[in-house]
Amino acid sequence: MPVSGTIxxxxFGxxxxxxxxxxxVTRQAQPLAIISAASNEAKFEAVAKLIKEWQPALCVVGLPMHPDGAAHEMTxxxxxxxxxxxxxxxxxIALVDERYSSAVLQAKQGERIDDQAAAVILQQYFDQT
Structure with missing residues (x-):
């Protein structure tokens, strides 16, 4: 059953x-934030604040894979x-193959693009559903 609402x-890095x-409704992804914290607990505290604020119906997580589809450590x-x-x-939770999402952002190398990468992952989810 498809979800409805905020996603x-x-x-993840x-x-x-x-x-x-x-x-x-709009099926458009927008960069929101970059969480950068020293500890995992601090990262999850930041995630908790976002979840409380946005009350998502679904969370999408990018799933990195090797080009041939094989899993690796980050998977x-x-x-x-x-x-x-x-x-x-x-x-x-929905997992989205993010193998080719970084290709969309290669022109912005050197910048902190983690939030933009998340937007590409979310847009891929919208385009696939």
Whole structure:
């Protein structure tokens, strides 16, 4: 059953987590925030504030894969992050293949683009559903 309402998307990284927001009416993703904290608990506190503020019907997490579709270390870490989102906050989760999302952002190398990467991931979700 399709969800309706606000959706938050996450581009999980070890140093930073990009966050984007969109909704099922406009189906347009917008960069929202970059979470950069020293500890995992501090990162999850920031995530908790966003979830409380936006009350998402769904959280989308980008799932990095090798070009051939094989999993790697970050694939497992992103799956763990998604499981923690579900377990801590009771939100529904969707994983989106993010293999080619970085290609869209290559022109902006050197900038902090984590929130924009999250927006690309969310837009891919909207385009696929």
């Amino acid at each position: 938050l998307a996450f581009d 070890l140093k930073r987590i990009g966050v984007a927001v969109g909704n099922t 497992v870490r992103c799956q763990r992050f998604a499981n923690q989102l579900h377990g801590r906050y009771g939100v529904k």
